[in-house]
Structure formats: structure tokens, C-alpha cells
Amino acid sequence: MTLSNLVLGRRPEGRTALSARWIVAHENGRHRLLTDGEIVIEGQEVVYVGPRFPGEVARRIELGDMLVSPGFVDLDALSDIDTTVLTIDYGPGWATGRVWPRSYVERGPYEMYTPEQLVFQKRFAFAQLLLSGVTSALPIASLFYREWAETVAEFEGAADAAGDLGLRVWLGPAYRSGGMVCEAPGVLEPVFDEARGLKGLEDAIAFAGRVAGRHEGLVQGMLAPDRVETSTLALLQRTMAASAEMDLPVRLHMAQGKMERQTVARLHGTTAPQWMARHGLLNERLIAPHAVQAEPEDLDLYAKHGVTIAHCPLVYARGGEYLNSFRRCRDLGIRIGMGTDTTPPDMVLNMAVALMTGRIAASEAGLSTAEVFDAATLGGADALGRPDIGRLQPGSKADIAIFDLSDPRFAPTVDPVQTLIFGATGRVTRAIFVDGRLSMRDGEVAGIDIKAARRQAQAQFDGLVAKYPERSWGHPSVETMFPPTYPRWKAD
Numbered sequence: 001m002t003l004s005n006l007v008l009g010r011r012p013e014g015r016t017a018l019s020a021r022w023i024v025a026h027e028n029g030r031h032r033l034l035t036d037g038e039i040v041i042e043g044q045e046v047v048y049v050g051p052r053f054p055g056e057v058a059r060r061i062e063l064g065d066m067l068v069s070p071g072f073v074d075l076d077a078l079s080d081i082d083t084t085v086l087t088i089d090y091g092p093g094w095a096t097g098r099v100w101p102r103s104y105v106e107r108g109p110y111e112m113y114t115p116e117q118l119v120f121q122k123r124f125a126f127a128q129l130l131l132s133g134v135t136s137a138l139p140i141a142s143l144f145y146r147e148w149a150e151t152v153a154e155f156e157g158a159a160d161a162a163g164d165l166g167l168r169v170w171l172g173p174a175y176r177s178g179g180m181v182c183e184a185p186g187v188l189e190p191v192f193d194e195a196r197g198l199k200g201l202e203d204a205i206a207f208a209g210r211v212a213g214r215h216e217g218l219v220q221g222m223l224a225p226d227r228v229e230t231s232t233l234a235l236l237q238r239t240m241a242a243s244a245e246m247d248l249p250v251r252l253h254m255a256q257g258k259m260e261r262q263t264v265a266r267l268h269g270t271t272a273p274q275w276m277a278r279h280g281l282l283n284e285r286l287i288a289p290h291a292v293q294a295e296p297e298d299l300d301l302y303a304k305h306g307v308t309i310a311h312c313p314l315v316y317a318r319g320g321e322y323l324n325s326f327r328r329c330r331d332l333g334i335r336i337g338m339g340t341d342t343t344p345p346d347m348v349l350n351m352a353v354a355l356m357t358g359r360i361a362a363s364e365a366g367l368s369t370a371e372v373f374d375a376a377t378l379g380g381a382d383a384l385g386r387p388d389i390g391r392l393q394p395g396s397k398a399d400i401a402i403f404d405l406s407d408p409r410f411a412p413t414v415d416p417v418q419t420l421i422f423g424a425t426g427r428v429t430r431a432i433f434v435d436g437r438l439s440m441r442d443g444e445v446a447g448i449d450i451k452a453a454r455r456q457a458q459a460q461f462d463g464l465v466a467k468y469p470e471r472s473w474g475h476p477s478v479e480t481m482f483p484p485t486y487p488r489w490k491a492d
Contacts, residue, residue, distance in 0.1 A: 001059050003402075003431050003438075009166065009446025011436045014058025015042045018400070022416040023068040024373075025049040026391035031374065033417070039068055041398040044216070044436040049392055065406040066430060067416045070392050071135025071399040072347040073380025075251070075310035076289045076339025079125045079139030079158065080118075081461045084342045086482060088318050093259070094182040096481045097468040098144055101182045104471045105191070112145040112467055117460055119157035124453045125345070126158075126167045130440040131450070132346050132426030135399040135433075136168040136380065136389055138251055138287070140341070143174060143226055145464060145471075149200045150174045152207045163215030164447040166432075166439030168399065170249060170384065171219060172208055175200030176226040177235045180259070182473045190229060190263055197235045201225075205242045218435060221248055228254035228272040229263040236281050243285050249384055251287040251310070255294040273298035273307075282307055287383055289339060291329070292321050303332040308383035311375060312341035313353040325361035326354060330371065337380035338372075346426040347376050348403075355421065369418050398436040404428050 006012050018041070023034040026049075040048035040057060048055075078084075083098075090096050100109065113121070122139065129137050139158065143149060150173035162169040177197025180188050201223075208221025223239050225231045231239075231252070243250045254260065254272035261271065268275040274297060276282050284306030291299070291309045302309065311323055323329070329336055338354070340347055351372045358367040381390025388396045403420055405413060405428070413419045420428070432440040439446055465482070469475045 001061050003061060003063075003441055005059070006061075006438050006441070008438055008441055008444060010438065011043065012059065012438070015040055015047065015056070017053050017057045017060040018063060018068055018402075019052070019060060020063040020068045020402075021065045022405075023049065024070060024392065024417065026070075026393040026396070031370070031377070031391070033415070039392055039400070041400070041433065041436050044398060046392055046396045046398050047394055049394065063402065067403040067405055067420060068392070069133075069401045069403060070377045070390050071401045071432060071434065072133050072376045073337060073384070073390050074129060074134045074137040074340050074345065074347060075287055075308070075337040075380050075383060076312050076341045077125070077129055077134065077137035077139050077345060078141065078341060078343065079122045080141035081121055081457055081464065082343035083142050083144065083464070084315055086465070089485075090482055092186070094186060094188060094473055095476070097472040099180050099182045099188055100144075100471060101473040103475075105181055109147050111147045112464055113460065115153060118154040119161070120453075120456065121460070122154070122158040123161040123165065123448060124457050126161055126165050126169070127445040127448045127450055127453065128343070129340075129345050130165065130167055130432050130434075130445050131429060131443065132340075132344065132348070133401040133403070133429045133432065134167075134340070134345065134347055135401065136384075138170045138222060138249070140224070140251070141174065143176065143179075148196060149176055149226070152203050155207060155211075159211050159214055159219045162219055166218070166434045166437045166446055168218050168389070168434055169220070170222040171211060172204050172222040172224045173200070174224045174226045175204055176230040177232040178230040180230070180263070185473060188259060188263070190267065192232060194232045194234060197232065198238065201235060201238055201242075205246070208246060208248055216435065221246070223248050223250045225250070225252050227260065228252055228276070229260045229267070233279060236276070237279065240281050240283065247285075249285050249287055251289070253289050255288065255292070255298055256290040257293060261293050271295055271298055273301050277301045277305065287337070289341070290316060290323070292316055292323055299329060299332055299334065302329075303334045306335070308335045308337055308379070310339045311336050311354060312339040312350065313357050314340070314346070314350045315342040317353050317357055322357035322361055326358035326371070327362035327365045327367050335379055335383060336375045337383045338376040344426070348420060348424060348426040351376055351421050369421060373417055373421070398433050400433040401429060402431040404430040
């Protein structure tokens, strides 16, 4: 039998054996490469990994030259129509719509998408994650185009989207007690409304309590204060207290950029991690993207308090920045998980960039392929306290990514994991199982017409970009802010 014999969007009945040339299995606490082996799934779980299964199975799928892997755990997965692509080749954020100008604040910020568009975006983003090998995700979206923060209503829709498509998610609407305002060219000031932030937090806490366990356990809650520089001490103290009471992960962006460093230094006289530590707010439930601006003292604090770094190397490498360094953080004992944080959400490409930038940043000490693969699987799973995902062993969830390495351009193959990372992208993902369900196969995702969705997403993105002038300092034209790579063709 082949994968085409299975019903997309369904769990196969009875035991299903997947036979493949290569399997990244898990044994004695670490990944092991199994050659010419089988993995058997039944219901939601893996029941066997090893040589050919001696017992009875309902069906055996012969995969040939494919790599069967644990699905990736994405700790910082975009859930909107990506606007970070507008920061790569263009001017500073204050000049290109990434920071509200005073004129926009005075006219009154408003939602630039309808509620229906916001729900669609999450469905489309979840499908993109499945197409690239991600089986577990902590979604994130930009607040620059929002009236203030995310809403519970759109995350109710997000929970249903995850259930419909078959993606494991940790959900929570982002909230904040402040925002940055551009007062003059290059002059950015934080403006706070703590009461509004605390109301958003209470809504997020209530949502997390309601959503836990939905869709057969695919949906869980998290708390997502937006950014450290837009959070007050009271907001973060209440967040961490609720996290402890409900055993919820918290994701908070810090040590991620120069604007943050400057703002936090002005507000608190130190770096964000040191300010957090001063108030007892660092702990093992905290997931902190991106650490590219972390000082040695900050990293020491991460190690001491069990903070996880969500490493998103691609989005930073595009701008010439990188974590300094992956090797150093691991030597300190810091747990590192991976995130994609941009479009396309390609974890394979992120692993390749992590490997290259990591070796550049720490040239005297080698960074191994295994370490970045571990980060994309085990690191994220362990950060979430889930020893049943990010690995393939009896008793683990059947969250499986299947990569097609049969293309002659991948020959010869010395090691399939190296081949995947060095010679491919997530576009070679052939199929995805989540919780035993076949969620994606051959570019099709259960529950969505991905080609039609792409057209809809492009139309939404174009509509948003058209509104950028009114929320940018000086209100320049779209063409001025985002000129084409080459001058446009002018006929004689």
C-alpha cells in the first residue's frame, strides 16, 4: 500500500506500519537513526519502532527512500499574513509602518482586518505549518495593525481551525499594557494603558482555562504577553502567577532587538532579562524568543532559571543578525527550541541557517547537525513539558513528518538528516500525521483548499499594505516605502 490509500483528515483504523529507508527513532533518551525499519501507529500513538514489526497490522505503507521523522515543534509560529517580509529590504520600522506615528494614535487606531479575515489567517497559517513539517505550534501575530491586542473571539476560531486541519497548538490571545509611538523621525516613545493590558490578561486566562483539551487534546492554552517593552511590571507579575497556578507556558519576546534594549534601559535602567530576574519573573515555563541581543549576564540568568530560548535564525539572518551563540547557550545548559516566525514557515531551512550562523558565531567549537535537529524536536517538546511529542518511541503521540529524499538531486546521501538540512527545504515534506491523523499529504491539507486560500491571503496582504501610508510617519506612498527590487519596466 501507499499513502494514497489512506483517507486524508482521518486516522487509519487498526495498526498501520510505515516502512521506510530511514527513521529518526528515539531510544534511551536520544534520537537514533534506524535504517530499513518500521514505525507502527495505532489510534493516537506510536506502538512500535524498530526492524520489521513481527506482529499483525491492518496495513503496511511502503515509503521507500523517505525519511520518517518526529514532527517539528514550532515555538514561534506566525498565525497571520506575514508583515515581517516588509522589514527585510526596506527602511527603519518607524518609517515603514512598523511603529504607530502620533498622527495615527490621535485619529484613533482601528482593526485593519475584519474578524472573519483574522480567523481565515490562522487557518491559512496553520495549513502552511503542516505543509512544512510542523506538527506542534505556538502561534504568534503582529499587533502593529491591530486596534490594540488580539481578541478571544478570533482565538476561539483558531482553536476550531486547529481541530479541523489537525494541528497541535498552544493558544492564547496576545495582550499588552503599552505600545511604541513615533513622535518624530527616529524618536520612539512607549505609551501605556495598564488597565487595558490587565483586562486583556484576564480574558486570556479565562480563555486558557476553557480551551484546554479541546479537539481530543490537540488544543492547549498558553499566556502570551506581547513584548517585554510593552509590558508593565504588574502585567508580568500577574501573568507569571497565573502561569504557576494553571501550569501554563508563557511566551514573551525579549532580548530581541535594539529598540527593546533602548526602551527597557530608559524605563528600568538595565536589560529585560535582568529586570525580569530582579522581580523573580524568570522560570522554566518561560519561552523567550530570540536572545540575539542578550548580554552574557542575561544568558547566565536564562541558564540559572531554566528559561527556553525560541531560536528563529532565518528571520534574523535576513537582516544580518544571529544568536551569539547557539554553542555558547548550550554549553551554559540553556534549553533551545526552534521557531519559524516568518513566511514561508520553513523549519528545515531554519535548521540550515541555525547550523551555518551557529558555526560562524562560534568558529572555535563545532555545532552539530544533531543539535539543531534536537532543538526543532526535543527542545520545543521539553519546553512545553511534553515528553510524548518531538520523538518517535512506543507511547509517544503519532506526530510524524515524512520527507521525500528520492529526488536524484539528493544523491548521494551520506546521512539522511544532513541531506534534509543541507540539500532541501520543508517543501519536500510528503505527509504529516498529527495525533495519528493524516493531516497533510502531497501538498493537500485536510479542511482547506490551499490554492484558493493562497489567493485570498494575497488579497488580504495587498489590502493591508495599501493602508500603510496612514500609519507611517510622514505618510509616504506605498511605492516610496516598498520600492521594487528593480525599477519598473517603462515602455517607449
